[in-house]
Amino acid sequence: MKPAPRVDQGDEHLKVTAPKGYAAGIPAVVESVRQLVDHLGVAKAARTMLRINQPDGFDCPGCAWPEDNLNGHRTSRFEFCENGAKAIAEEATDRRITADFFAEHSIASLAERSDYWLGQQGRLTEPMYRPAGATHYEPISWEAAFARIGGALRALSSPDRAVFYTSGRTSNEAAFSYQLFVRALGTNNLPDCSNMCHESSGVALTETIGIGKGTVTIEDIHDAGLLVIIGQNPGTNHPRMLSALETAKRRGAKVVSINPLPEAGLMQFRNPQTVRGLARRGTALSDLHLPVAVGADLALFQLVNARLAASGSVDRAFVDASCDGFDELTTHLAGLDHDALLAATGLTAGDVDAFVELVAGHERIVACWAMGLTQHRQAVATIREVANTLLLRGAIGKRGAGLCPVRGHSNVQGDRTMGIYERPSPAFLDALADRFGFEPPRAHGFDTVEAIAAMAAGDVDVFVAMGGNFVSAAPDTEATAAAMERCALTVQVSTKLNRSHVRCGTEALILPCLGRTERDSRGPEQRFVTVEDSMGVVHATRGRNDPASPHLRSEVDIVAGIAAAALDASVVDWTDWGRDYAAIRDHIAAVVPGFEDFNRRVVEPGGFALPNGPRDSRTFATATGRARLTVNTFEPIKVPPGRLLLQTVRSHDQYNTTIYGLDDRYRGIHDGRRVVFVNADDITALGHADGDVVDVVSEWRDGSERRAERFRIVSYPTPRGCCAAYFPEANVLVPLDSVAEGSRTPTSKAIVVRLERRG
Numbered sequence: 001m002k003p004a005p006r007v008d009q010g011d012e013h014l015k016v017t018a019p020k021g022y023a024a025g026i027p028a029v030v031e032s033v034r035q036l037v038d039h040l041g042v043a044k045a046a047r048t049m050l051r052i053n054q055p056d057g058f059d060c061p062g063c064a065w066p067e068d069n070l071n072g073h074r075t076s077r078f079e080f081c082e083n084g085a086k087a088i089a090e091e092a093t094d095r096r097i098t099a100d101f102f103a104e105h106s107i108a109s110l111a112e113r114s115d116y117w118l119g120q121q122g123r124l125t126e127p128m129y130r131p132a133g134a135t136h137y138e139p140i141s142w143e144a145a146f147a148r149i150g151g152a153l154r155a156l157s158s159p160d161r162a163v164f165y166t167s168g169r170t171s172n173e174a175a176f177s178y179q180l181f182v183r184a185l186g187t188n189n190l191p192d193c194s195n196m197c198h199e200s201s202g203v204a205l206t207e208t209i210g211i212g213k214g215t216v217t218i219e220d221i222h223d224a225g226l227l228v229i230i231g232q233n234p235g236t237n238h239p240r241m242l243s244a245l246e247t248a249k250r251r252g253a254k255v256v257s258i259n260p261l262p263e264a265g266l267m268q269f270r271n272p273q274t275v276r277g278l279a280r281r282g283t284a285l286s287d288l289h290l291p292v293a294v295g296a297d298l299a300l301f302q303l304v305n306a307r308l309a310a311s312g313s314v315d316r317a318f319v320d321a322s323c324d325g326f327d328e329l330t331t332h333l334a335g336l337d338h339d340a341l342l343a344a345t346g347l348t349a350g351d352v353d354a355f356v357e358l359v360a361g362h363e364r365i366v367a368c369w370a371m372g373l374t375q376h377r378q379a380v381a382t383i384r385e386v387a388n389t390l391l392l393r394g395a396i397g398k399r400g401a402g403l404c405p406v407r408g409h410s411n412v413q414g415d416r417t418m419g420i421y422e423r424p425s426p427a428f429l430d431a432l433a434d435r436f437g438f439e440p441p442r443a444h445g446f447d448t449v450e451a452i453a454a455m456a457a458g459d460v461d462v463f464v465a466m467g468g469n470f471v472s473a474a475p476d477t478e479a480t481a482a483a484m485e486r487c488a489l490t491v492q493v494s495t496k497l498n499r500s501h502v503r504c505g506t507e508a509l510i511l512p513c514l515g516r517t518e519r520d521s522r523g524p525e526q527r528f529v530t531v532e533d534s535m536g537v538v539h540a541t542r543g544r545n546d547p548a549s550p551h552l553r554s555e556v557d558i559v560a561g562i563a564a565a566a567l568d569a570s571v572v573d574w575t576d577w578g579r580d581y582a583a584i585r586d587h588i589a590a591v592v593p594g595f596e597d598f599n600r601r602v603v604e605p606g607g608f609a610l611p612n613g614p615r616d617s618r619t620f621a622t623a624t625g626r627a628r629l630t631v632n633t634f635e636p637i638k639v640p641p642g643r644l645l646l647q648t649v650r651s652h653d654q655y656n657t658t659i660y661g662l663d664d665r666y667r668g669i670h671d672g673r674r675v676v677f678v679n680a681d682d683i684t685a686l687g688h689a690d691g692d693v694v695d696v697v698s699e700w701r702d703g704s705e706r707r708a709e710r711f712r713i714v715s716y717p718t719p720r721g722c723c724a725a726y727f728p729e730a731n732v733l734v735p736l737d738s739v740a741e742g743s744r745t746p747t748s749k750a751i752v753v754r755l756e757r758r759g
């Protein structure tokens with residue numbers, strides 16, 4: 001094992017090389033093994049790797065892509081990828097943070113460190129407490145920590161003065177327990193990372209097809225005739241998806257990628273798990289790449305839909321039988337200014353023709369998307385328009401076709417299914433009331449952005465986070481940190497140290513929990529938890545490694561500890577809650593539709609699929625019982641002269657706010673992160689040169705500005721007028737009130753900026 005870095009490395013060694021045209025292959029295999037061995041040593045690395053995504057092992061915490069399941073068999077013994085290996089190395093590391101570390105480093109000095117340095121220090125090992133006004137964290141017992149939280153929650157003048165955040169790695173059992181406790185306390189203040197992630201997908205799909213989830217299985221990807229991948233970088237963020245795309249290509253599928261950037265994983269894939277991949281031949285992935293301008297997908301899909309309607313390429317039988325709104329849609333589309341739409345996309349007429357021809361020529365179409373569609377002001381309208389395309393083609397509810405929002409965190413979809421939601425449905429609350437005999441609160445709670453505003457206004461006393469890194473993940477980093485610091489008590493249930501521990505409330509607690517890879521036992525009993533992948537398959541996950549410290553507790557036990565201290569013995573007996581996770585699953589089975597007979601079905605190999613009306617039977621739980629074709633109006637983002645539209649992306653060496661390393665291999669960035677990718681012609685037109693160091697300054701409607709200092713300009717093939725930088729360094733640029741219409745997701749991918757030379 002390599003020791004944790006002592007010195008915080010800046011960008012002094014930053015090096016830029018040409019971007020790569022392909023993903024994975026031998027470097028990825030070497031990289032996975034190197035990361036694991038650096039953190040775990042050889043023997044533990046080997047043992048851990050053998051259990052990733054195996055029936056008796058643990059679910060890879062890397063992403064929510066399902067296990068591949070070709071002809072009913074797992075495609076390979078090792079269903080893992082380079083970035084899964086990094087996620088595991090990060091969690092299963094042998095590095096440790098003990099009480100001595102916190103005695104040595106003041107909270108203020110830790111706040112000066114980079115996200116990378118904080119994360120690299122190792123696993124948290126015991127509960128830590130910052131008393132009011134103290135400069136350092138100090139050890140505290142679990143019982144005293146729970147008593148402190150219970151006291152603070154009991155003292156609230158209203159339960160709505162507490163906020164309970166969730167990140168997406170939390171298991172179904174923990175998430176269900178957490179929301180039950182929060183609602184028994186009396187609030188729906190349950191914001192989650194989904195608010196910043198796929199909320200726009202959930203809103204758009206609920207409106208159009210009556211369910212806020214995708215409608216495909218992994219087999220549908222394999223059997224698709226046309227795969228359209230929009231605003232997603234699977235080579236980095238969902239590498240296992242590339243194997244499924246490779247299978248589809250072998251079976252004759254065409255792939256279209258719609259992305260301002262020519263992401264390596266979308267161009268060519270060298271599967272390290274096949275001889276072909278190891279021999280460096282690889283599979284060419286995209287048959288057509290459309291370098292759309294940032295934020296212009298709505299214009300593109302309107303053009304496509306107008307052409308489908310005008311050329312009679314509509315599945316009228318399906319539309320007539322199952323959809324509302326056809327006439328309104330076609331009239332609207334025919335009346336649009338098609339030249340203006342085309343100009344907005346930045347594409348050529350030939351690009352659009354080629355795409356229309358593919359869409360019109362295929363019936364089995366799958367559309368996949370991620371953050372490139374969800375984090376724009378018009379994200380909901382854009383996703384509705386993508387849904388229009390598939391509905392017009394009848395490409396839903398049949399083999400090889402459907403809508404596929406590709407989720408991020410490995411259980412973010414399951415957490416929502418379990419009721420982590422600030423706007424729960426009346427049906428869900430009724431079911432809770434029936435099962436537990438209490439009246440849950442009905443008023444909607446705060447989403448992420450509303451929670452920050454309330455914290456900033458002094459309306460929140462207690463903030464609890466079940467995982468995640470609220471301060472670095474949310475927009476307007478300084479404003480969010482200041483909002484956090486206004487809380488009287490902040491509580492972070494975490495595996496690793498991050499910024500939300502060091503920009504904390506007056507009083508603060510760090511509660512260290514077990515991760516996915518670790519054995520979860522209470523007494524002699526070994527427990528397992530469950531998760532739901534991006535395609536609605538629920539299955540068990542069991543950690544086998546020794547816990548990072550004997551003091552760690554499971555997320556479920558931590559919820560039960562807090563609840564027992566905060567609530568009287570009403571609703572359930574919290575002191576006994578969680579001893580047996582099967583009992584929690586019985587409650588879930590009674591409350592959440594689709595989980596009937598949960599305990600029996602979840603131990604079957606591969607788990608079970610949740611029901612999905614559009615996918616299973618072309619039924620749509622909308623008000624009319626039919627799918628809805630929607631009318632959307634494209635409002636281009638106004639970019640004044642001399643300004644660019646900035647999008648924020650993940651590098652190949654990070655997991656959201658967790659920075660694994662300082663390289664972005666596929667994009668040719670080494671040993672640094674403060675870079676801004678700009679088109680060569682824009683660099684010249686703006687009077688800069690490749691390699692110049694600039695401040696990135698965002699400009700907002702109210703005249704305010706925000707500044708991210710010292711970014712190196714990197715000449716890159718992005719469309720004219722667009723640029724890109726890394727999240728979370730660029731989060732300072734997005735004000736809190738810049739959110740998507742309808743979903744309130746921060747607009748992390750559409751920021752008007754100027755590049756200012758440093759004096």
Ligand SMILES: Nc1nc2c(c(=O)[nH]1)N[C@H]1C(S)=C(S)[C@@H](COP(=O)(O)OP(=O)(O)OC[C@H]3O[C@@H](n4cnc5c(=O)[nH]c(N)nc54)[C@H](O)[C@@H]3O)O[C@H]1N2
Pocket residue numbers: 062063083197230231232233234236237238258259260261263292293294295296297370371372373376407408409647648649650651652654655656749
């Ligand atoms: N290794 C690793 N895996 C991860 C994560 C990680 O950080 N690291 N994060 C996880 C999480 S929580 C999530 S949500 C997912 C995120 O997965 P992605 O959505 O792939 O993540 P991003 O890096 O935000 O990439 C956004 C992509 O959209 C493109 N894009 C930006 N703006 C536009 C636009 O206007 N139109 C179009 N068509 N494209 C656009 C960008 O060029 C980029 O390719 O990955 C999950 N998996």
Ligand SMILES: Nc1nc2c(c(=O)[nH]1)N[C@H]1C(S)=C(S)[C@@H](COP(=O)(O)OP(=O)(O)OC[C@H]3O[C@@H](n4cnc5c(=O)[nH]c(N)nc54)[C@H](O)[C@@H]3O)O[C@H]1N2
Pocket residue numbers: 166167168169170193194196197198371375408409466467468469470472473474475493494495496497498513514515516555648649650655656657658727728730731748
């Ligand atoms: N500018 C910009 N901002 C963005 C985005 C963007 O693309 N651009 N993306 C957004 C998206 S898609 C998302 S999902 C959010 C992510 O927001 P979050 O989910 O809040 O952030 P993460 O970085 O995933 O959280 C990492 C922390 O989770 C903790 N952790 C890891 N595993 C576990 C576990 O098993 N249990 C517990 N309790 N804790 C654990 C560790 O302490 C680690 O430090 O960020 C959003 N912010």
Ligand SMILES: [Mo]
Pocket residue numbers: 193196197198407408409
């Ligand atoms: Mo996400």
